[in-house]
Amino acid sequence: MVQRVSGAEASSRAAKTALFDEFARLGQALANGRRLEILDVLANGERTVERLASETGISVANASQHLQVLREVGLVRRRREGTSICYALHDPQVFDLWRNLRSVAVQRRAEVGQLADAYLGARHTLEPVGRAELLRRLKHGDDVLVLDVRPSEEYAAGHLPRAVSIPLAELRRRLRELPRDKEVVAYCRGPYCAFADKAVRVLHQAGFRVRRLVDGLPEWRAAGLPVVSG
């Protein structure tokens, strides 16, 4: 059956199509795993193209192209920093969108849970520490050491109150800096970052009492909890 529509209706439909296609461009920008990895890293602070490329395992040219896509739809912005160009999330709402996407994916698609386990290792052997619990223990007691295992630039860009920075790569040779009479709570970039899980495994093996924070710094910040920089 052929649709008969008036001229006005047809032009209105064309306008609606154009509008929703424009919304869809944002979806397109979110429709690539590499771009989502980039967003996830950028949620922890700005990066040069080269660093982003090396951290994500993407080639520089390809990373640059993905960043153009993200920039065109307004998800990231850039600024020059000496000889390099730093990209950053355009604003906190972008992180909310990524988190929302993640959350729906986890709730609605069993495959995601399986792949997360495959990537992070079965991490549900030890219950993670919730944000509220950690905040309470930080305020009212001194029985916990908060450990930031991200690269030190990210720590500098913002970290949990009283957190100690030991990047994952240095953890094994700096074990003596950690107390054995407190519980260690490790955190990293978020629930889909492997750093904290790896740190927990290392510390557990070395005999420490240790758990991971339920997610990472970006989520802590997004929850409106205090973040210290510098």
Place this chain on the structure above:
Amino acid sequence: MVQRVSGAEASSRAAKTALFDEFARLGQALANGRRLEILDVLANGERTVERLASETGISVANASQHLQVLREVGLVRRRREGTSICYALHDPQVFDLWRNLRSVAVQRRAEVGQLADAYLGARHTLEPVGRAELLRRLKHGDDVLVLDVRPSEEYAAGHLPRAVSIPLAELRRRLRELPRDKEVVAYCRGPYCAFADKAVRVLHQAGFRVRRLVDGLPEWRAAGLPVVSG
């Protein structure tokens, strides 16, 4: 330069790639304007494939294909209703995701605002009524008539307290049902639905005091405000 990675790192990277590709599948589902139109309509209540197709101007076969995509990633679910099949958003979080996407698109992309104006007509001539204001006036006074101009099925599926239903198509011939001593506040499916704007134009021309609600029923419900059904 060729990347050298250890076997363990390589497999971990593969797992991470797979995980983020899985997230990206959700993005892919959101990467098409027609599918976003479908989600926007479904936020107002379930629909058969045929109705969805006719309301969006998509062919039935094509609508069915889009619905398969949405269903595979868990954004919609379906159930049989007599001889037809009804599709609905899988849960309220899906609407949150769509709203979040919309919101970032509007804030970050000037093109979206222009296209919205092109579709809806310059609607900023009259300030829309906020949800809080409407709620207050509904509770404490009797100076406002709330008008639902969506199709009557959607009104039946859920509407604002004390709202009167006059579908847009019937509005011109039912003008006498509306009071002239109150302000009329019209609402529809959301900020990117043209119904309320068209109703405002019709009523304004007929001499009514009328404004539109800032957005639609789904946003009202998502804000946790009271919704009446039946």
Place this chain on the structure above:
DNA sequence: CAAATCCTCAATTGAGCACTTAAATAGTAC
């Protein structure tokens, strides 16, 4: 000004998507 360093662009390749038409399926209603 020139060299060095980063980043972006352009061209290419192969893969995947949207939409149409036409045929098949799966329920319901009688």
Place this chain on the structure above:
DNA sequence: GTACTATTTAAGTGCTCAATTGAGGATTTG
């Protein structure tokens, strides 16, 4: 059980996208 109808699937076409490679810009630093 049969006919009917709404929905789904299949096949085909034109288009868009991701990634690679190599060349070309832009900006700082010497």
